[in-house]
């Protein structure tokens with residue numbers, strides 16, 4: 001949508017010109033913004049009553065390099081993990097959401113469609129599809145017990161949701177078993193009642209029961225304390241619709257027809273051997289992507305099963321392309337995006353924005369710029385309105401040249417119970433959460 005988890009406003013229509021050699025990079029600016037936000041909130045005496053009680057980096061410790069990297073708290077013996085769920089206010093009850101069940105999926109889908117992340121101006125709201133949710137929540141080794149709902153006891157209405165999935169995430173040279181936490185949502189009518197901390201504690205308890213003590217998550221808001229702050233960039237594919245719905249603005253001295261021309265893409269991809277990924281490509285893609293991700297400070301530790309689940313194309317969920325060398329048949333390059341539409345709120349003509357989100361991309365032979373231009377071409381052919389990308393990994397090297405414009409929301413990355421000494425640059429992250 002406009003951009004990240006809880007982001008805001010429309011991106012600039014005309015991409016920014018490249019900064020001059022001495023100007024700070026976009027990721028440096030993001031770090032400065034974060035430092036300013038944290039200082040402001042400390043100066044205002046703003047407290048995070050819940051987060052201050054949790055094993056996460058605390059604002060007061062920012063810059064204290066004497067603290068060691070790694071787990072903040074040691075694992076507790078399983079027998080000391082609370083065996084019963086946390087107490088909910090009396091009208092509500094916990095449920096485990098069975099994402100194999102069509103009815104359950106519809107309930108979760110409906111809660112999120114009406115109550116999940118919106119931009120600051122409430123113009124767009126994420127509209128994850130049922131198929132997407134089933135994909136996102138059932139990776140290899142997933143735990144049903146980590147898909148947690150809250151219902152009203154009387155009416156049985158689903159009013160809150162939070163999920164975890166297991167993931168091996170490498171931090172520098174340490175591979176850590178973690179939970180990735182996502183889809184935290186409280187019904188609009190139940191906001192600001194401190195339900196979120198109870199949900200977070202309950203998912204933590206259920207993760208602990210599986211002997212996992214660390215987690216990764218992203219959010220559009222600043223909490224104690226981001227390991228990195230990224231920015232979303234947007235590449236218009238259907239500029240007229242994006243302008244009509246208020247996602248972007250007509251640039252200064254631009255007409256609609258010049259804008260349409262500016263964003264026009266060729267009908268066919270440029271790279272010989274560029275084709276959709278198939279099942280038999282899994283081992284080669286795993287090898288290529290593992291090697292590529294090894295250069296980033298935080299990245300998933302994907303094996304063949306993970307690659308098959310996360311990267312094999314799934315209609316309207318995830319699209320992946322490989323470049324197969326026409327001579328040697330070797331897989332040299334890879335690119336992928338996932339499908340996450342947003343509902344357009346209160347527009348007479350359009351109800352949905354079809355957005356592709358850049359996922360994992362690896363170039364070894366084809367220049368990344370050309371590979372990503374081919375990704376834009378296929379996304380345009382498949383009728384997406386916009387192609388979004390974070391400035392993580394090497395994405396910064398193609399964003400401006402391929403006419404992406406910066407969005408005005410940020411996405412903050414967090415680790416639970418794992419300290420990192422320094423705030424990372426977006427380009428040091430090799431992890432994309434959905």
Ligand SMILES: CCCCCCCCCCCCCC(=O)SCCNC(=O)CCNC(=O)[C@H](O)C(C)(C)COP(=O)(O)OP(=O)(O)OC[C@H]1O[C@@H](n2cnc3c(N)ncnc32)[C@H](O)[C@@H]1OP(=O)(O)O
Pocket residue numbers: 005006047048049050051052115116117118179181182183184185186187190191192193194195196197200203204207208212213214215216217218219220221223416417
């Ligand atoms: C080892 C295993 C560990 C596993 C757990 C790892 C941690 C996982 C953490 C979760 C990762 C989720 C990743 C995603 O899914 S990010 C997506 C979050 N979802 C949305 O933005 C959807 C729309 N919004 C809502 O549904 C509600 O506003 C939510 C549910 C977000 C908060 O509900 P509500 O507005 O009614 O507030 P409250 O009165 O109940 O509670 C207020 C407290 O909650 C803290 N808060 C607010 N928003 C977030 C947030 N996005 N992450 C973490 N904490 C958040 C807030 O700072 C305050 O604490 P403190 O400031 O006083 O201390």
